[in-house]
Amino acid sequence: MIIKARRRWTGDHAGWISFLLLPPIAVMAVFVAWPLLSALSAAFFRWHGLARGEFVGLQNFADVLFGDHFGPITWRAFRHNIFVFAALLVVQNTAGFFLAWLIYIEPFGYRLHRTAVFLPVILSTALVGFMWKLFLDPNFGLVNQGLAWIGLGALQRPWLGQEGTALSALVLANAWHWVGFPTLVYLAGMQRIPRDILDAAKLDGCGVWRTIRNIVWPLVAPSTTVTFTLLFIGAFNWFELPYIMAGIDGSPYGSTDVLGLYFYRTAFGNQSAGVQDFGRGNALAALMFIFIAGVATFITLQLRKREIAL
């Protein structure tokens, strides 16, 4: 980056600079800054439907966290989010790391694979959700039919229709959709490892597993920081895939209910019930934001300590 020579501001080109800056500032002020500020204030009012009601202080926050009706749903959704984050960390992030390593050593066909693994990433969540919903259909879905076809018919079940498997099925669909992203982030990290380090390890008789465990994994720590953080933010903002595949109520029996769904339901109402609760909805949104931003910052700072400069 070039350091600009500081000159005294003489007011030259002031009109031209304002002409350039005012339109983007206006758009940001109207469509980002103002909504975010009013979201913060709205959380302190009782607010059903379209008119703002009375000021209730922290009541909405207390309701959402500890209320007899709202509290248990919030905490159940929160537990589901934690499960989703942990499961995606194990499935999506780990698979991404090992796929990246397999591509990195450039075996036969690695170029094709690099293209294939990223293809689902560019598809919309709505499309991927519907696709897997059809594949997981209990009667005619390809997953159950495929199990019968390879002689594992005993494993057939309504994957999305029973409490034990629904959330895991969503996690696997999400992992299929997004695994290409950590793969490429890790691959970029591996490509920055100086080759002589790996060659030296090889000469010293370091096996494949030790190379991965003791050299590659520590040296791609910056990539890990990025994928962990993005995965955390993604898992706690999870909305579209469960909405498409499981529905607004997190069926069956709320077993796929996550904070994103609960927020949408609180704010915009259950279509059938027609209940809108902007006050509690915004309180939930504010709590989610504080939690996500706080933990994401913590994760980033903790993981940064692992990073090594070469």
Next chain:
Amino acid sequence: MTSEAANSAPLFPRSSSIGAIAAALLVANSILMLYPIILMVFSAFKTTMEIFDSPFSLPDFSNVENFSRIWSETNLAIYLGNSLLVTGGAVALILLLGVMGAYALARYDFPGNSAILMFFLAGLMLPLKLAVIPLFLQLRDFSLLDSRLGLVMIYTAMGLPSTIFIMTSFLRTLPKELEESARIDGASEPRIMLSIMLPLSTPPMVIGAIQNAVPIWNDFFFPLVFIQTDSRKTLPQGLTVFMGEYATDWGVLFAGLTIAALPLSIVYLAMSRRFVSGMTAGAVK
């Protein structure tokens, strides 16, 4: 990637057992990644009965009835058009406003310069999704609720921070001498920007375009909240209507999903390297 890598021998020769195992694992995973998509396309050429009876068989691709039914009976073409309109409009506005703002911030020293940059960058941290309720009320006050223009404005606001970030850091690296000599030759400020600086700035503009176009094209949340009229729905949101209407006609369902997947897949396969670098820019330092 690096020149040293090109000179040294491969880490594991392809003939080695590790090379062979790696290749086998990648082939297996390629099948896992591609097979669902291939199955979706195959099923689009089958009747519902064929899908249920022999889900894994190869169709003969002569039966295009599912596609012609979608064309004549559903609004999928309208949703596709709306997606093009909204994505195109938003990306154009993002680039226009992003370049304007970034140019002023990167090339001129004036009071408040860094404060304004911080104002834009703050938008990178704050997820607009969580302000969806006030946004909803605000669009209503502007009569932009249930309109494609409303979506364009929201996406523009969402895309500006990252675009301004990329453009500013790039524009700062362009040498000051280019600007000074043009100024001495008597070029006006707009002229310097349009004829000298911007032609040099296409690489970050391409990154900005891709990085914004894909998530906007795929977005489901904001249309879900802000659009009610069927003829104004975008493709991801329109899919829910379509999937509901044809719930039992699986051949048509898969054909619809195939059509929805087609536009971006073609662009991706045609320019996959640029796409990948555009999408992962920022995540990869």
